[in-house]
Amino acid sequence: MTRWGMVIDLEKCVGCDTCSAACSQMNHVPAGAGWRQVIPLDMPKLGNPQNGRLFLPTNCMHCSDAPCQTVCPTTATFRHADGIVDIHDELCIGCGYCVVACPYLARTITRFDEVYAFTPELLTTASDRSGICTKCNFCLPRVEAGLAQGLTPGVDAAASPNCVNFCIADAIHFGDLHDPASNISRMIQEKPTMRLQEELGTDPAIQYVMRPDYTGMNGTAVELVPPRKQKVWHKPAAFNFILGGTGAAVYLLGLWLDWLGVPVTEWYKLLGPVLVGLGLLGLTLEAGRPFRSIHILRGWRHSWMSREAWAAVLFMPLAFAEWIWPHAALALLAGLAALAFLISQGFIVYRSRAVTAWNKPVVLWIMVAASFVSGAGFFLLAAALFNQTVIPYLAVAGLVSVLVQGGLWLVYLRGSGDKAFGLGTAVLRKRRSLLVTVGLGVVVPLILLTGILLVDLPPLLLGVTAVFGGGAVLLGSAGLKAQLILQAGYLRGIQAGPVQT
Amino acid sequence: MILDARSLPAKEIIETDICIVGAGTAGITLARELIGQDFKVCLLESGGRETDQATQALYQGKNIGLPYYELDTARARYYGGSSNRWHVDLGDDRFGLRLRPFDEIDFEYRDWVPHSGWPFAKAHLDPYYDRAQEICQITPLTFDAEAWADPETRPLLPLPQDIVQTIIYKFGWRGPFIHQYTRETEQADNITTILYANVLEIETDDLAQNVTGLKVATIEGNRFQIAAKLYVLANGGIEIPRLMLLSNKVQMVGLGNQHDLVGRFFMEHSHFWSGTFVPADATLPRRMALYNRINRVNKVPVMGKLALNQEVIRREKLLNQNVQLMPKVVSRAIEFPDVPVNGVQSSLVNIYRKGRRVLENKVMVRSGVDVYVFANMSEQLPNPDSRVVLGGEKDIFDQNCSQLDWQVTELDIWSVRRTQEIIGEALAQAGLGQVIVKLKNNKPPRNLHGGYHHMGTTRMHTNPKEGVVDANGRVHSIANLYIAGPSVFPTGGYANPVLTLVALTVRLADHLKIVLAQGVV
């Protein structure tokens, strides 16, 4: 079976960017969403053994184990039998999950009103592709048209990608990786080559010709492109994590109180699903094409975002039904859905493979714990106003979750990782940030909530303490999630793998 | 004939009549004009048939002025030169370049543009422009907008001609320059092209009045000399001043640099996208074919752009420039809710339109083009402080690399703003729509960039105190050293440089033939 791939000769590329010009014009790529990048490399860092300068031309690596594909909630991202990773434009909702999952900076999303082009024809296709994710497709239509004419991709220009044809240095080669006699297979055998991010196990289809004698290249990986801040997930995403997480946790805490036999008002049964719904609604501000959000349900086999959506669409009606027809089985089901929702949210963040400050198992549990914290905080606020009898129970729940969250947070911040992890967590380790996440989120509630439990407070004071304690807990955990999403999101740097000679 | 300098016998002295340094756009054009003459031509080219990193690295340098392309990516150092990089998609897997002659006003002395004025008027260059068009294969010759428009399929905008006009750009295929003409010169008996030959130094007699030879080397270490009657530098607008400044054995300040002009007056065309045209008639975009796409007319790809009438430029004391109208789909109602469409302007309509747009932005119902963004391309004031100098870094020949200090003045940006205002008034008066000028001050906008046009660094002027070369392109005070390429432009107009540089090069070829025939040297 064919597997299309490329060999890009770093000893030849002169950084002229003609390949990108060819690509963008001929594939009608929306302005600002270049499918290729030609990145100048830091030569002193590489040890510059030769008189010259290296540039790293990149595009989608058409990974065989593609992180973008496994996270895609809609199945818009798929893999052809010939190895080309492609996007069903009409399924993509522009959620941006693949962008924070792809470790090769290969994907972008442009907004409709950012798009303009040199000609209306370009504009039409370009604007059709706005709001959704776009990336290199190895000029698949061209390759297929060439094959249909009996031409050989990589050998005949009419069947080869545009960047290959227009490279002024003959640095880009295309062909079948699985055919040992193909042009590129022979190059790989004859020349020293390496692949990017080899250690991630993505099995990229692009091999780079690179001499092995650069400093630091002796069998070890070396960073070629420094980390960049992710630019796809903004406030709406953080908003969804905070609101949805709070809602699901409120519901679960309500169930818990019910189960303990504490008299608790029924409002939580509605509030939980409403908050989850609001969070999802907020997300539509982020998605490029929210009106086709229904496709998000397609990708449950791989994608935690799809699973989150499933959990939400099950949770909301179940909770609602349970409110109308209270029944233990329904409550159990709704509770399970809420739990699944929380865990999915944790997984969403954790499975963003390109963002190393998120791609840690502890982040999954921090997300879950933080949801319980904010749920308890929210509940405490409400209880202070409406139903003071539950305050001590919530104080216990709050204390436990705050301690867990705080503990996990410290473990997380003391953890180590790559440069992107360092950059991301550096912000979180700043005093101002710790004031929110630890001060407001742990210390203040610790004092107030233990106060509630140990001191016999008169009702008014109890109410006030609960309000402050709940507020602190809520703000602390919301602040924690917001910072994690908005500040710590650095896309990992691109590493050259060991050179195979 | 074509030779490889790496396999030439060492220390050889190659004798020839005319030696051209650089086989790029100008060098190839010049050599080709000299095919079949009864004198010998030697064309020295630094690179080989394909680009290679080691040669390209000789172009490394530093930018210390406005942000600019890294110097080793701003031009191509191999056979064919920067022509290899022309990349406008002309369809059918062909790439090409934008072509347009300079306007009359570009050649004039303008009292509001210090250092302006070419030694001759456009009319003098016109016959050479005609030949340049033949060379670029973009005939029929006319640039008259009427001739390229078509009332049915690509009409002209009904512009108030006395203020704003449609100007035509043609597009040429790059093939002739990088395939056909190189082949023709290789096959010519009187032309010897030597690849991998880096000219390191121009050597002169003791008074620096005559060039006596060129010092040439390959990266691999082979060295030889060239001795010619006439020398032409055609190695590009940044490299020519570098080579002259490096040639400082006799003239310590750099060859031809007695008046401190070599490398100064570096000019680009300021390119940036700013300003929006909101048509009054929502159906206008259907009649914009001439302006919005590359139209093939008589096999020539053409496109219309807007420029001011030259009278207005004189009256308003502006620099010359054009705008391309870049179609943009949405945001009209969002960004410009106050501009009436088809005469209707009510807040209700606006609210409806705004809502629709927001929705569209999410649902992506494709509606037609709504507004046009201005892609500005403008002349830059000749400015002695905008310059190429020798920097501290050295290349592998131990020669100082160039350092570019690109400067754009406030007048340059003011001129763009004022031009947009005038176009705006004119379009509004003609009932075509509104122009929203976005520039708020005269600082260079952040998206300002160049177009790889390296002009002015060895400017042409009859007065040696004002120019490096004379009206013929000969370096003042040196009897046998000439320069070809955009570095001789005293002012840069707005048009991309190639058509003008080819015209000047053809003119230079004619002149050199006469000089050699007269045996003056």
Ligand SMILES: Cc1cc2nc3c(=O)[nH]c(=O)nc-3n(C[C@H](O)[C@H](O)[C@H](O)COP(=O)(O)OP(=O)(O)OC[C@H]3O[C@@H](n4cnc5c(N)ncnc54)[C@H](O)[C@@H]3O)c2cc1C
């Ligand atoms: C990407 C790109 C797009 C462009 N698009 C357009 C366009 O659309 N329209 C337009 O009008 N212009 C365009 N230009 C500008 C145009 O290409 C240049 O103005 C033109 O090529 C300059 O010609 P030249 O002969 O002066 O220099 P070059 O073509 O750069 O040639 C210089 C030659 O000299 C050789 N050389 C340099 N140093 C030495 C040395 N020491 N010894 C020997 N040889 C040497 C080089 O190898 C090279 O071959 C574009 C330029 C680029 C880079």
Ligand code: SF4
């Ligand atoms: S490079 Fe990125 S976009 Fe391409 S297949 Fe791999 S993960 Fe997906």
Ligand code: SF4
């Ligand atoms: S066209 Fe070729 S030489 Fe130029 S940047 Fe792309 S890969 Fe490098």
